[in-house]
Amino acid sequence: MKGFILSFRSEFYKTRKTAAFWSSVILPLVICLLLFVGFFSHSDNLAKQPGAMLWFQFAGAILGVMGSLLLPMLIVFIAYSVNNIEHKAETWKTLFSLPISKLSVYSAKYLYALFLVTLCLALFLLFTLGFGNLLSVVKPTLKFNEYHMEGFLTQLYFKLLLSSLGILSIQFLLSLLFRDFLKPMGIGFAATIAGVILAGTGWQYAYLYPYSHAMLTVKSMHEARGGSDHAMPQLTVDLLTKDIWVSLAVSIGVFILGYFIVLKKSVK
Amino acid sequence: MVIDTQGLSFHFGSQQVVKSLSLQVPEGSIYGFLGPNGAGKTTTIKLLLNLLKTEEGSIRIFDKDLQSNRIAILAQIGSLIEQPAIYLHLTGKENLMNRALLLEVPESRVDEMLALVHLKDAANKKAGKYSLGMKQRLGIALALLPDPKLLILDEPTNGLDPNGIIEVRELLIKLVTKHNKTVFVSSHLLAEVERMATHVGIIDHGELLFQGSIKDLEAISQPRVQVEVNNTVDAANLLKKQGFTVTDITEDNLSVPFISKTQMSEINALLNKNNYQVYSIHKVQKDLEKLFLDITQKA
Numbered sequence: 001m002k003g004f005i006l007s008f009r010s011e012f013y014k015t016r017k018t019a020a021f022w023s024s025v026i027l028p029l030v031i032c033l034l035l036f037v038g039f040f041s042h043s044d045n046l047a048k049q050p051g052a053m054l055w056f057q058f059a060g061a062i063l064g065v066m067g068s069l070l071l072p073m074l075i076v077f078i079a080y081s082v083n084n085i086e087h088k089a090e091t092w093k094t095l096f097s098l099p100i101s102k103l104s105v106y107s108a109k110y111l112y113a114l115f116l117v118t119l120c121l122a123l124f125l126l127f128t129l130g131f132g133n134l135l136s137v138v139k140p141t142l143k144f145n146e147y148h149m150e151g152f153l154t155q156l157y158f159k160l161l162l163s164s165l166g167i168l169s170i171q172f173l174l175s176l177l178f179r180d181f182l183k184p185m186g187i188g189f190a191a192t193i194a195g196v197i198l199a200g201t202g203w204q205y206a207y208l209y210p211y212s213h214a215m216l217t218v219k220s221m222h223e224a225r226g227g228s229d230h231a232m233p234q235l236t237v238d239l240l241t242k243d244i245w246v247s248l249a250v251s252i253g254v255f256i257l258g259y260f261i262v263l264k265k266s267v268k
Numbered sequence: 269m270v271i272d273t274q275g276l277s278f279h280f281g282s283q284q285v286v287k288s289l290s291l292q293v294p295e296g297s298i299y300g301f302l303g304p305n306g307a308g309k310t311t312t313i314k315l316l317l318n319l320l321k322t323e324e325g326s327i328r329i330f331d332k333d334l335q336s337n338r339i340a341i342l343a344q345i346g347s348l349i350e351q352p353a354i355y356l357h358l359t360g361k362e363n364l365m366n367r368a369l370l371l372e373v374p375e376s377r378v379d380e381m382l383a384l385v386h387l388k389d390a391a392n393k394k395a396g397k398y399s400l401g402m403k404q405r406l407g408i409a410l411a412l413l414p415d416p417k418l419l420i421l422d423e424p425t426n427g428l429d430p431n432g433i434i435e436v437r438e439l440l441i442k443l444v445t446k447h448n449k450t451v452f453v454s455s456h457l458l459a460e461v462e463r464m465a466t467h468v469g470i471i472d473h474g475e476l477l478f479q480g481s482i483k484d485l486e487a488i489s490q491p492r493v494q495v496e497v498n499n500t501v502d503a504a505n506l507l508k509k510q511g512f513t514v515t516d517i518t519e520d521n522l523s524v525p526f527i528s529k530t531q532m533s534e535i536n537a538l539l540n541k542n543n544y545q546v547y548s549i550h551k552v553q554k555d556l557e558k559l560f561l562d563i564t565q566k567a
Contacts, residue, residue, distance in 0.1 A: 010370050013362075014355060091353040094410075097317040098370055099343035267319040 003100035007108030011082065015112075020081030024120040027074065032127035035061055036135065043139045051146030058135075058144075059128050059153055060221075066124070066160065067218025068196050072211060075117055075164055076188035079171035080181065082113045087179035093267050106262050110172055110255060117164055125157045155237040156221055162244045163217040165251035166210030167192075173258040207243035210250050216243045270295050270418055270450045271316065275325035278311055278474075285311045287474040288325065293452055293467065298444050300461030300482075301454040303471035304564060309454040310350055312471070313422050316452075317347055329418070346416035348424055352407025356396035360387050360406050363395055364413060371414045381409040384439070400427035408436065412443075419443065421453045425460060437464045458560045472564040488559070491526040492516075495535060496547040503544050510538060526551050 015021045035058060039046060046054060086092050095105050129150055136144035167188075174184040195211030199219060206212040220238065271293035278286040286308045293299045303309050314320045316327060318338050327334040329341045354363055364378040382388045385405040390398065395406060404427050411419060419440075425433045441464055443449040455461050461468060468485050470478040478485065492515065497503045500522045504514045507524065512535065516523040524535065532549060539546050 006370050006372070010366055013366050013369060014358065018357060085355065089353055089355045090351065091355065093314070093317075093319055093349050094347075094353040096319055097342055097345070097347055097349075099339045100370065101339060264321075266321065267314070 003104035004108050007100060007104050008112055011108055011112035014085055015082065018081065018085065020078060020085070020116065023074070023077065024116045025123060027070075028120060028123035028127050031062060031065075032124070032131045036131040039135055039142065040139060043135075043142055047141040049143075051143040052149075054142060054144055055132060055147050055149050058132050059149065062124060062128060063156070063218050063221065067214045068200075069192065071121075071160060071164055071214045072167055072188070072192040072195065074120060075168050076171050076185060076192070078113050078116045078120075079168060079188075080175045080184050082109055082116070083172070083175040084179075084181070096267050102262055103259060106259055107255075110169075110258075113172055114165075114168060117168060118161055121157050121161050121164075125153055128153065152237065155239065156217070159217050159220075159237055159239055159244065160214060162239075163213035163247050166213060166247035166254075169251040169254035169258070170210060173254055173261070176258060177261070207241070208246055210247055213243045213247045216241075269293060269328070270297075270330060271299075271452060272328040272331075273316075273325060276312070276315060276322065276327065277324040278308075278315060278320060279323060280311075285474050286315065289471070289474070289476050290479075291469055291476070292479065293450065295450055296444060296448060297467045298440055298451045298453065298465045299467045299469065300465030301452060301469050301471065302458060302461050302560065303454075303456065305456055307456075307471045307564075308474040309456075309471060310422055311474075313347070313349055313420055313452075313454060316420060317342070317345070317349070319349075343414075344417040345420060346411035346414055346418075347420040347422075348407045348411045349420075349422045351426075352403050352410065354395045354398075354403055354406055354410075356394065358395060359392050360395050360398065360402075361391040363406060364409060367410055367413055373413055377413060377415075381413055384412070385409045386435075401429060401432050404428055405432070408439075417449060419449060419451045419453075421451065423454055423456070425455070425457075433460070440464055470560065470563055477563050485559070486553070491551055491553050493524045493526050493532050493535065493549065494552045495522050495524070495539070495549045496520055497522065497539060498545040498547075503539055506538070506542055506544075507535065523552075 012021075039054075039058060046057075049057070086095060096102060098105070132144045135142045171184060171188050174187060178184055191211045195206075195209055195213075196215055198206040198209055199212035199215035207216060220241065269292050271291055273289055273291045276286055276289040276291070277284065289308075289312060291301075291312075301309055301312070311320065315322055316329070316334075318334055322335065330344065332341060334341055355366070358366065361378065361382060364381060365375065367373075368375065368378050379388075382391050385408055387402065387405055387409065390402060395403065398406065404424065408421070408424055411421065421440075424440075425436050428436060437460075440451050440453065444451055444466075453461070453465070462482070465482055467481050468478065469476055478488075495503070500517050500519065504517050504522045507514055507522070512524050514522055514524055524531075526532075532551070536546055536549050
């Protein structure tokens with residue numbers, strides 16, 4: 001356990017000045033800031049809307065891109081970055097000749113990638129709520145303060161996190177095995193596009209395909225709202241749907257598979 | 269023995285890179301692991317660090333089996349393999365701090381190491397901007413950071429200037445003589461090893477061709493008598509008739525295997541008596557460079 005904590009801290013120490021780390025912070029900030037500016041400058045048109053609709057448009061704009069492309073590609077990038085730092089510096093051989101178990105080194109790296117994804121999603125949630133509320137302060141005509149969706153959004157972002165675990169494990173393993181940029185990136189990109197198409201067309205087995213999970217999660221939100229157009233929207237998130245179970249199973253399976261590959265693999 | 273391998277073998281695909289290697293590295297030695305490029309030195313080192321899985325044979329380090337005591341053994345080894353593994357986006361000091369964090373070594377030790385390898389002034393410079401020699405020195409500092417009992421260094425003087433080479437050599441000698449460390453150092457340069465090693469192993473095509481103390485190596489380099497004489501061909505014929513073996517004839521010199529000082533004076537007297545002009549006659553130690561070539565080419 002000590003080896004794991006040391007390795008995890010070292011991961012942070014190594015990446016704290018890299019794009020991998022800062023992209024997880026800057027991306028949510030920039031996107032939420034852009035939306036803030038957009039809503040602020042179009043406040044006259046939006047002023048008629050009730051608070052609930054404002055929130056849906058504000059949060060939905062982010063979630064729309066997030067589910068289809070942003071989250072999967074961010075995961076592809078993070079998984080690549082945390083492994084590439086060792087490929088580039090030729091440091092796998094040093095990592096695996098430290099007096100620290102291979103499981104600690106491997107799992108610390110994996111969980112650090114998961115930490116970055118979690119950080120990014122948490123910041124998206126935080127900035128969405130923060131900038132939404134800020135809008136109602138600086139433009140009182142925008143009635144963000146009349147409606148609250150903190151609980152719902154938190155649940156939804158948590159579900160997005162769970163839905164990303166499958167892709168994360170697969171991309172992590174690909175980036176661990178291939179030292180070049182194109183293979184994990186290319187595979188990840190193609191697989192994500194396929195996932196968006198499969199989930200978008202409503203293929204009944206899309207829940208089995210990890211790269212569709214983020215999209216399915218975002219779609220489930222739209223359905224929860226669309227079902228009750230006239231009354232107050234029904235805001236519940238069904239957390240443990242079957243796609244989430246698949247995502248969890250894939251992530252655990254691939255994580256274990258990856259560990260055995262690390263054990264057997266010769267370090268070049 | 270600090271390192272003791274028995275029948276160590278390793279393949280990359282169908283190519284056998286290490287063949288039945290039995291290394292014996294005594295405590296407190298500087299073991300020079302010599303061989304031409306591609307002889308299997310780095311592969312052997314990776315086997316010693318458990319980076320490659322031992323296929324055949326066994327490795328014992330500090331009298332413990334490597335497979336079953338991996339972490340306990342690695343805790344006492346500092347290593348530098350091939351080009352140093354350095355995070356180029358971090359500064360030299362940050363590279364050491366990161367390793368110190370992993371090994372739970374205090375920051376004061378990091379500063380000590382920076383001073384030791386003369387990188388104090390460049391401590392806060394990005395390692396990506398370091399010269400090859402500076403990177404190599406940082407690599408050595410990283411290997412020494414945990415104050416290991418055994419240092420395994422793969423070509424540590426690569427890329428260093430003559431001053432740097434001398435410094436590394438003196439540092440290694442100091443570590444062994446004053447701090448009771450054991451150093452296993454690979455090199456393709458015999459002259460390098462000759463100057464510091466107490467023990468030598470010579471490897472080529474994955475096979476250990478020689479192993480022993482540096483004295484053993486010198487002993488098998490047979491000395492010879494070199495005679496500078498006016499007519500080398502005729503003189504050689506004369507010596508042969510008198511029962512001497514002549515191993516080498518050039519325009520100016522001829523060589524006879526050295527047996528004793530009496531033999532040298534006999535040769536001198538014989539040539540003088542037959543009116544040859546002997547300009548010089550002296551004993552020559554076969555240099556190790558040639559010996560090394562002889563040993564590696566025989567295989």
